[in-house]
Amino acid sequence: MQTSFLAAALLLSAATIKAQSPVDNIRLNQAGFYPAAPKMAVVTASEDDRFIIRKADGKTVVFSGTLGAVQRSPYSGKESRMADFSALRDTGRFVLEVTGAGRSHVFSIRPAVHDALAKAALKGFYYQRTLIPLNAAYAGRWSRAAGHPDTAVLVHPSAAGPGRVAGAVISSPGGWYDAGDYNKYIVNCGITMATLLSLYEDYPAYCRTMGTNIPESGNTLPDLLDEILFNLRWMLTMQDPADGGVYHKLTNPAFDGMIMPHEAVKTRYVVQKSTAAALDFAAVMAQAxxxxxxxxRELPGLPDSCLKAAETAWQWAQQNPVVYYDQQAINNRFDPDISTGAYGDRNVRDEFMWAASELFVTTQKNIYQPDLQLPMQLPSWSQVSMLGYYSLLRAGHPLQAQLEKWVETMAAGVETQPYHTVMGGTARDFVWGSSAVAANQGIALLYAYRFTGKKIYLRHALGNLDYLLGRNATGYSFVTGIGGKTPMHLHHRPSIADGVAAPVPGLLAGGPNPGRQDGCKYPSTAADEAYVDDDCSYASNEIAINWNAPLVYLAAAIEALQEEL
Known part of the structure; x- marks a missing residue:
């Protein structure tokens, strides 16, 4: 608390604050802050150099400060100033006020301030489950009937083999819906499962505290692993036992309308085996x-089954190294046409590196020595080599210098950015699923902190979490149900069709995407503002499991490390 706060309180009394309801002019982490950690807000309009912080009831001023210098967005040209209140360590619920800008959303300062976020983001996977009903005891307002048992799935002609002819019926139950649609994709499960498994490997003690009230809660496994197992067991059904190849996806021929899962009853298919699917599968199974x-005791024989599945998938990929998923080519040859998500990838060198890394770390067999010539790159569903590097680092391989050099480049100039976050340092950050870019940058920063001990990387990771929860150019907390201004109109079929005004909680919206591939009307075309909370907008307001997974990791890891901030 600064000694000058009483004087500031007189200057900035409640009567002088023009807007007494939260406005978009003050952007900050709407969940809140740890007492000893950095605390910053961005102010985009002001008539004064000073800011104050009051208790949430509006009666007591607890802090005052001076806004930083004016900075200009390289994307929109808009000006803003930073309010730094890191010195405030009082706990409670507060608002930040600036003459001309109004007041912020209510935020908290307390220990474990992101614990609810980490658990909500993990619970988001439960809401994406196929096969089972989501009962009110676990799902609350968002309870629903079971969807897609997938116990009678047809083999698409593109997926036929000696043991399974076109039209053969197989059973492939379980797993998560991939995104706002109702299909299941092995390639996108790759990075998703790896991120969640890595969270458990890196922070097992905290993960054991993450109770999410799911049907398996109360058994002797952490809820994180129970959730992972729900998808892992489905993935195992996607391997052809005859040859070890892995089907690329399980899908309807076309996307369903905006209906509930149990209303979506079209015929489902497993479609073509692919090299990328086999390698992603192998990597996940080896890590699992x-x-x-x-x-x-809890999982007798399952680890051995996973490793065997991984090795047979690897062998299939070795024998079929360039079987790429080309949906148009499939549709030119076979019926029915498939028009759902392709997840096509015509360069699988990174998938080979990742699968080899996981198999090498798990088995210590020299035949799996990975290719370490690939550059370090931010992970995405189509670029997975960094997942291999993370596992090699965890296993003790001397890659720290390479990691730090890469992260230093990523974080260069963060102090000069208007929002003081690594996210947004370049326009290339704002792509389809830019929220996942922010979360994956945060994970990379956490690994840099772990292997160098430099606290600046930990604080940059926290800054990217601040970005996701409101310290960004849109003013949104991109996580449903977390904060005062969150997405309400996700491109997410259950959230649209369930009759509940609030969307399913704990889901991460895609975020600003200047590509705007959906053709919807956006309030801004600036790279860092190109977001619209409209269910029309699958390019900026859809959700996806590979976006939620790094959010879970980032929030949980920050919670585990909060005493080190």
């Missing part, structure tokens, strides 16, 4: 084998 090995 070593993680689940710690639970022999």
């Amino acid at each position: 084998a070593r993680v689940l090995k710690a639970f022999p």
Whole structure:
């Protein structure tokens, strides 16, 4: 608390604050802050150099400060100033006020301030489950009937083989819906499962505290692993036992309308085996084998089954190294046409590197020595080599210098950015799923902190979490149900069709995307503002499992490390 706050309180009394309801002029982490951690807000309009912080009831001023210098967005040209209140360590619920800008959303300062976020983001996967009903005891207002049992799935002609002819019926139940649609994709499960498994490998003690009230809660496994298992067991059904190849996806021929899962009853297919699917599958199964090995009583035989599946998928990929998923080519040859998400990738060198890394770390067999010539790059569903580097680092391989050099480049100039976040340092950050870019940058920064001990990387990671929760050019907290201004109109079929005004909670919206591929009307075309809270907008307001997974990791890891901030 600064000694001058009483004088500031007189100057900035409640009567002088023009707007007494939260406005977009003050952008900050709407969940809140740890007492000893950095605390910043961005003010986009002001008539005064000073800001104050009051208790949420509006009666007591607890802090005052001076706004920083004017900075200009390189994307929109808009000016803003930074309010730094890191010195405030009082706990409670507060608002920040600036003459001309109004007041912020209510935020908290307390320990474990992101614990609810981490658990909500993990619970988001439960709401994406196929097969089972979501009962009110676990799902609350968002309870629904079971959707897509997938116990009678047809083999698409593109997926036929000696043991399974076109039209053969197989059972492939379980797993998560991929995004706002009702299909299941092995490639996108790759990075999703790896991120969640890595969270458990890196922060097991905190993960054991993440109770999410799911049907499996109360057994002896952490809820994180129970959730992972729900998808892992589905993935195992996607491997052809005859040859070890892995089907690229399980899908309807076309996307469903905006209906509930149990109303979507079109015929489902497994479609073509692909090299990318086999390698992503192999990597996930190899990592799962070593993680689940710690639970022999709860999961007898499963780690061995996972490792065997991984090795046979690897062998198939070795024999079929360039079987790329080309949806148009499939549709030119076979019926029915498939028009759902392609997740096509014509360069699988990174998938080979990742799968080899996981198999090498798990088995210590020299035949899996990975290719370490690939550059470090931010992970995405189509660029997965960094997942291999993370596992190699965790296993003790001397890659710290390479990691720090890469992260230093990523974080260069963060202090000169208007929002003081690594996210947004370049316009290339704002792509389809830019929120996942922010979360994955945060994960990379956490690894840099872990292997160098430099606290600046930990604080940059926290800054990217601040970005996701409101310190950004849109003023939104991009996580449903977390904060005062969150997405209400997701491109997410259950949230649209369930009759509940609030969307399913704990889901991460895609975020600013100047590509605007959906053709919807956006309030701004600036790279950092190109977001619209409209269910029309699948390019900026859809959700996806590979976006929620890094949010879970980032929030949980920050919680685990809060005493080090």
